Amino acid sequence: MQKKQKQEDDMEKVLCGIEKIKSQVLILPVFEGEKTIPELKDEKLKKLIEGILKSAGIEGKYKEIFFTVTNFENPRFIIFAGMGEEKSITYYDIQKIAGITGKLLSQKDIKNYGIFLRGNQDEGRAASAWLEGLLHGAYSYNEFKTEKADSHKKIERIFFYGIDKRSKEDIQQLLDRSELTLSKVNYYRDIINAPSNYMTPSKLAKVAENMAKRQKLRCKVYGLNEIKKMNMGGIIAVSGGSRQEPRFVEIEYSPPGYKKTLVLVGKGVTFDSGGISIKPWEGMDKMKYDMAGATAVIGALDIISSLKIPLRVIGLVPVVENLPGGSAYKPGDILKMYSGRTVEVISTDAEGRLILADALSYGLRYGPDAIIDIATLTGACVIALGHEASGVLGTDRELIELIKNAGEETGERVWELPLWKEYDELIKSDHADMKNVGGREAGTIQGAVFLKRFVDNTPWAHIDIAGTAWHDNDKQHAVSGATGWGIRLLLVTAEKFARTT
Ligand code: BES
Ligand code: ZN
Ligand code: ZN
Numbered sequence: 001m002q003k004k005q006k007q008e009d010d011m012e013k014v015l016c017g018i019e020k021i022k023s024q025v026l027i028l029p030v031f032e033g034e035k036t037i038p039e040l041k042d043e044k045l046k047k048l049i050e051g052i053l054k055s056a057g058i059e060g061k062y063k064e065i066f067f068t069v070t071n072f073e074n075p076r077f078i079i080f081a082g083m084g085e086e087k088s089i090t091y092y093d094i095q096k097i098a099g100i101t102g103k104l105l106s107q108k109d110i111k112n113y114g115i116f117l118r119g120n121q122d123e124g125r126a127a128s129a130w131l132e133g134l135l136h137g138a139y140s141y142n143e144f145k146t147e148k149a150d151s152h153k154k155i156e157r158i159f160f161y162g163i164d165k166r167s168k169e170d171i172q173q174l175l176d177r178s179e180l181t182l183s184k185v186n187y188y189r190d191i192i193n194a195p196s197n198y199m200t201p202s203k204l205a206k207v208a209e210n211m212a213k214r215q216k217l218r219c220k221v222y223g224l225n226e227i228k229k230m231n232m233g234g235i236i237a238v239s240g241g242s243r244q245e246p247r248f249v250e251i252e253y254s255p256p257g258y259k260k261t262l263v264l265v266g267k268g269v270t271f272d273s274g275g276i277s278i279k280p281w282e283g284m285d286k287m288k289y290d291m292a293g294a295t296a297v298i299g300a301l302d303i304i305s306s307l308k309i310p311l312r313v314i315g316l317v318p319v320v321e322n323l324p325g326g327s328a329y330k331p332g333d334i335l336k337m338y339s340g341r342t343v344e345v346i347s348t349d350a351e352g353r354l355i356l357a358d359a360l361s362y363g364l365r366y367g368p369d370a371i372i373d374i375a376t377l378t379g380a381c382v383i384a385l386g387h388e389a390s391g392v393l394g395t396d397r398e399l400i401e402l403i404k405n406a407g408e409e410t411g412e413r414v415w416e417l418p419l420w421k422e423y424d425e426l427i428k429s430d431h432a433d434m435k436n437v438g439g440r441e442a443g444t445i446q447g448a449v450f451l452k453r454f455v456d457n458t459p460w461a462h463i464d465i466a467g468t469a470w471h472d473n474d475k476q477h478a479v480s481g482a483t484g485w486g487i488r489l490l491l492v493t494a495e496k497f498a499r500t501t
Contacts, residue, residue: 012157013131013175015168021045023114023159026075027101027130030060031086031119039118039162049078058082062093063476065100075114079104086119091129092411094121098133099477106138114159124171127160128178129411133477134158135182140479141193181303181491185484188299192469192482196271196288201239201319204268204291205247208298208317212251215305222248232318232362233335234354237345239320241275241328248359251298251315253305258312260370262497263363264301264490267352267375268294268319275348276324277331289482290352292469293375294319296486303491311498314366318355322348334432338362339454342432350436352377353447357454364456370399370497371455374463374486380443382467389415390468390485393448394461398500403461406492412485414463423449463489 016022019041028037028049035053040046048070052058058066064082081097083089098115105113115130117123138155142148163171191199191207205221212219224245227235232248239246249268269290273279279287294317301315329335333345335354339361343354352375363371381391389407392414394400400416407414423445426438434453438446448462468485471478 011155011179013172013179014157014159015163015171016159016161017164018116018162021072021075021114021161023074023112023157024110025077025079025105025113027079027081027113027115029081029083029097029116029118030058031083032060034060037118045072052078052080056080060084063097063100065104067104077110083119089119089121091121091125092413094126094129095133095136095411096477098130099137102134102137103477103479105134106140111155112157112159113155114161116161118162123163123166124174127163127171128174130160131158131175131178132182135179135186136484137477139186139189141190141481143190143194177307180306181488184299184302185487188295188487189482189484191295192289192292192484194288196321199270199288199291200244201247201268201270201321202245204270204294204319205249207295208249208251208315211298211302215253215302217301217305218252218254220250222250230338230362231336232338232358234337234343234358235318235320237329237333237335238269238275238322238348238351238354241325242321242323243325244270244321247319249315249317249319251301251317253301253313253315255308255310255312258310260498261312261314261366261368262494263314263316263366263368263371264297265316265356265359265363265371265373266293266295266297267291267356267373267377268317269352269355270319270321272322272349272351273324275322275351276328277347277349278324279349286470286472289470290376291319292465292482292486293373296374296465296490299484299487300490300494303487304494309495309498311494313494314363314368316359316363318359320351320355322351324348337454341434341453344429344432344435346435346437350447353436353450356451360451360454360460364458368458370396370459370461372399372403372461372463372490372493373451374465374490376466376469377447377462377464378444378466381464384417384444385415385467387467387471389413390489391444391464392416392461393419393445394459395419395452395455396459396461399459399461399497402496402500403463403489403493406489406496410488410492412468412489414489417445417448419445419448419452
């Protein structure tokens with residue numbers, strides 16, 4: 001089942017002017033109200049495009065797409081991509097529109113694309129946004145369809161037309177990075193989409209181990225006995241109801257001369273039935289994506305080490321399956337955690353915080369400059385922010401700002417929720433140091449309040465990706481299922497963190 005990582009290394013990216021179109025497809029951004037494309041040099045093509053703009057009534061509205069065939073050899077097809085008002089376009093908008101075109105083109109057998117980079121944006125960043133969006137949009141998951149469509153059609157060449165401001169080497173470098181990043185993001189989307197009868201805790205640990213091998217990183221996978229020996233009470237309890245043994249994965253990327261250490265912790269619940277506090281059947285199938293935090297950490301480390309970011313990064317991934325078997329943990333149980341603190345279990349469905357707590361306290365042994373955890377932690381976060389932003393909460397202003405900036409830059413946006421000390425009351429327990437749930441109110445904040453207890457005074461932030469890691473429905477710019485959200489966010493956060501003093 002485990003697939004070889006798709007290599008898109010041999011996709012050629014050609015940067016050139018707009019004098020001559022050399023691709024089968026021309027993706028042509030159209031801004032609102034445009035009647036012509038003044039930069040076009042080829043008069044015949046320009047006339048044709050003016051005619052289509054008029055006769056097809058193309059207005060250039062954001063996300064308006066028009067696909068047409070021509071009599072030319074190149075371009076044989078033109079996609080008019082409505083961009084909206086020129087002055088208000090963001091790189092994130094570009095990514096989305098690129099996603100739409102990528103999804104559209106992935107259904108056709110086209111080997112080479114061309115994108116006309118128009119507008120006032122920085123050419124490098126715009127080119128990257130186009131490439132990342134295209135590759136993200138062209139993704140589909142057909143692993144278990146017996147009559148397979150050729151799911152990952154290969155793009156042999158992409159032309160970027162209209163480059164004349166920035167140096168081509170510069171842009172080429174950015175594009176190489178985007179291509180690498182997206183090939184990894186799409187690889188990890190496969191891992192998240194894989195059903196939990198295939199992607200068991202031991203399999204997911206193997207994914208991490210294989211990545212570490214490829215990147216020559218130190219990696220240790222702890223099994224049940226070792227986890228018991230370490231007294232990781234959260235991981236032991238949550239995994240108790242399943243025949244699948246838990247794993248605890250530790251990966252270290254340690255470049256020579258590093259100055260700072262960042263610990264990344266990712267929630268790896270390969271399936272969350274809720275345990276004894278069982279979930280309703282509707283939507284339970286989706287709970288195979290409850291390990292998207294884990295893949296975000298593994299994926300980020302994969303790219304961080306490829307790009308040789310000058311920062312020591314430790315990845316910690318607790319992996320379990322949450323089932324209501326005969327030896328499952330139960331509401332009312334009191335657990336002794338790795339840190340020695342005790343937790344009263346109110347709901348076995350609030351399992352993510354229990355396994356993360358052990359990993360967070362374990363991470364303190366590195367004396368990190370910061371710890372970030374990422375998790376599909378609460379349904380409440382989906383209610384609060386929907387699918388457009390992940391929740392972020394934490395104890396360190398600078399770290400949170402860094403994550404917010406990384407979110408704006410990558411399009412993987414985050415929105416901060418408060419973590420005022422008044423909320424601490426919510427998880428007070430009569431019988432233990434704390435309880436894992438304190439009622440229905442402020443659900444996402446409660447998760448963070450709980451985790452905060454396990455990081456001592458280390459600068460820490462928590463990212464809740466419950467709403468962003470998965471799309472229930474097919475979108476115009478992407479298929480339903482895993483989004484890969486979090487990988488780029490952590491990557492850029494790590495880069496920024498390496499630069500701070
Ligand atoms: N994995 C879920 C959170 C989740 C819900 C992720 C929906 C993605 C979509 C988590 O383990 C959970 O079940 N949380 C409970 C917490 C509650 C018992 C306090 C929830 O959100 O309902
Ligand atoms: Zn749960
Ligand atoms: Zn869960």
